[in-house]
Amino acid sequence: MKKRTRVLAIGLDSADFDLIWQLQACGDLPNIQALLGRGVWGRVQSPPGLGDDGVWASFSFAAQPGRHGRYFWQGFVPGSLEMKRSPELAPDIEPFWATLSAEGYNVGVIDVPKSPLAELPHGMQVADWLVHGRDGKTRSYPPHLASMLTERFGHDVTDDYESGEFLCCEEALPAAKQEPFLQALLQSLESKKQGSLELYTLGEWDLFLTVFKECHCIGHEFWHSVNADHERHHECLNTTIPDPVRHVYRKLDAAIGELVKQADDNTAVMIFSGLGMHANYTAEHCLDDILLRLEKAMPPPLLEKIRALPQLTGCAEFSAERLMIQIPHNEMSGAIKLNIAQPNGGVSGEQSTTVEQWYQWLEKALLALVNPNNGQAIVKQVIRSDQCFWGDRRNMLPDVFVVWQRSASINAVASDEVGVLNSTPPVFRSGNHIADGFYMMAGSMIDARGQGQTVSIADLGPTIAALLGSKAHFTDGQSMFKVHNPLSVTPV
Numbered sequence: 209m210k211k212r213t214r215v216l217a218i219g220l221d222s223a224d225f226d227l228i229w230q231l232q233a234c235g236d237l238p239n240i241q242a243l244l245g246r247g248v249w250g251r252v253q254s255p256p257g258l259g260d261d262g263v264w265a266s267f268s269f270a271a272q273p274g275r276h277g278r279y280f281w282q283g284f285v286p287g288s289l290e291m292k293r294s295p296e297l298a299p300d301i302e303p304f305w306a307t308l309s310a311e312g313y314n315v316g317v318i319d320v321p322k323s324p325l326a327e328l329p330h331g332m333q334v335a336d337w338l339v340h341g342r343d344g345k346t347r348s349y350p351p352h353l354a355s356m357l358t359e360r361f362g363h364d365v366t367d368d369y370e371s372g373e374f375l376c377c378e379e380a381l382p383a384a385k386q387e388p389f390l391q392a393l394l395q396s397l398e399s400k401k402q403g404s405l406e407l408y409t410l411g412e413w414d415l416f417l418t419v420f421k422e423c424h425c426i427g428h429e430f431w432h433s434v435n436a437d438h439e440r441h442h443e444c445l446n447t448t449i450p451d452p453v454r455h456v457y458r459k460l461d462a463a464i465g466e467l468v469k470q471a472d473d474n475t476a477v478m479i480f481s482g483l484g485m486h487a488n489y490t491a492e493h494c495l496d497d498i499l500l501r502l503e504k505a506m507p508p509p510l511l512e513k514i515r516a517l518p519q520l521t522g523c524a525e526f527s528a529e530r531l532m533i534q535i536p537h538n539e540m541s542g543a544i545k546l547n548i549a550q551p552n553g554g555v556s557g558e559q560s561t562t563v564e565q566w567y568q569w570l571e572k573a574l575l576a577l578v579n580p581n582n583g584q585a586i587v588k589q590v591i592r593s594d595q596c597f598w599g600d601r602r603n604m605l606p607d608v609f610v611v612w613q614r615s616a617s618i619n620a621v622a623s624d625e626v627g628v629l630n631s632t633p634p635v636f637r638s639g640n641h642i643a644d645g646f647y648m649m650a651g652s653m654i655d656a657r658g659q660g661q662t663v664s665i666a667d668l669g670p671t672i673a674a675l676l677g678s679k680a681h682f683t684d685g686q687s688m689f690k691v692h693n694p695l696s697v698t699p700v
């Protein structure tokens with residue numbers, strides 16, 4: 209018997225919109241195609257320069273990164289370069305589903321990545337069961353659900369928190385592990401579908417939200433197989449299924465079909481992703497060498513003024529008088545920390561003019577970098593956290609993100625300041641995140657069809673709240689719909 213559910217939201221972690229569009233257009237994703245035919249869809253903007261950690265945190269907290277402070281699986285203790293795992297630095301914000309639960313809505317939430325487990329007055333949550341890059345062990349509220357799921361369906365294999373084996377790491381997957389990796393993903397997809405269907409039957413949900421990780425993992429490791437322009441496209445795969453990426457997308461579409469079948473016409477269905485996937489060309493491997501050379505090329509008057517600024521303290525990484533260093537991040541964009549006790553009030557007056565000159569000089573120097581082998585710029589965009597993000601946790605973010613041009617692999621870098629720097633990259637995983645995802649929504653209460661507005665990832669939670677008629681306020685996100693009474697919605 210069908211259960212009454214008001215909003216059914218299915219996240220496809222890092223599913224690429226262009227690939228989904230191609231596949232549905234040729235009839236390969238019939239369930240997504242049907243949703244597109246009866247609903248509204250649009251692009252979801254991700255925070256510039258950030259990968260899945262920042263995106264999922266922005267989704268869960270309905271907040272932009274300067275408020276939640278999460279940019280990677282590890283992060284900075286404010287005002288220092290000491291790093292801790294991100295869950296130890298969690299912001300004092302509750303995820304949007306906890307706000308809804310406190311309002312009296314019955315919520316069921318499964319595996320939203322990079323997100324805290326909330327104690328819910330109404331409903332349930334499972335965290336870090338089958339998730340790419342888990343924050344911790346599988347846990348749930350109420351607690352018995354986690355053991356029920358792992359006893360019935362097993363633990364995550366590809367991103368194994370307990371053993372430390374993490375097959376989705378930066379290096380390319382060895383050939384011998386490709387088939388087991390693919391089979392493990394197909395198994396986790398099936399487990400997530402079955403587990404979600406079982407938990408779905410436990411209640412009548414105002415919101416039922418489940419997230420599949422498989423597009424994320426298969427995209428990292430096999431993107432070269434699906435992208436004909438990829439430099440590694442000719443490599444043979446050691447898998448029994450010849451086209452694993454499309455195969456996983458088709459399987460996810462079938463899982464969506466089974467979940468959506470549980471809902472009725474009054475259920476608002478949302479399918480979404482916060483990021484896409486693209487060839488993993490990067491200058492991650494030589495960014496710190498670039499910064500070293502840039503420090504040496506800095507005009508002496510600017511250098512003198514920078515040396516007089518208040519510096520970060522207690523940072524071993526800066527002990528050799530470094531002014532700016534590369535800090536850990538997903539290789540989709542280089543992350544830079546400036547050796548200055550800022551932002552947020554660290555400097556003022558003439559010193560802030562010096563900082564501005566520093567930023568402008570650095571931005572220009574980074575944008576001037578080219579790949580001498582093809583003459584193409586290697587930097588697409590320089591993101592300054594002081595300009596793009598706001599909030600009291602902005603100083604937990606890197607100061608600068610360098611977004612790479614991803615049209616060819618980068619094995620040499622040149623500019624007037626840097627000279628020529630030859631640097632052969634290691635064999636990275638072949639795919640990586642690229643900005644922006646998508647949403648698709650359908651249901652009798654949604655009075656919108658076809659292409660809708662572009663929204664921020666932080667807007668999706670508030671949009672779900674609006675679909676429920678919630679009056680809650682969220683940190684940054686805004687609903688994409690106006691709510692009418694009796695309950696129906698139209699685009700803002």
Ligand SMILES: [Zn+2]
Pocket residue numbers: 260424428641
């Ligand atoms: Zn990733």
Ligand SMILES: [Zn+2]
Pocket residue numbers: 339340341366367375376424425
């Ligand atoms: Zn993974």
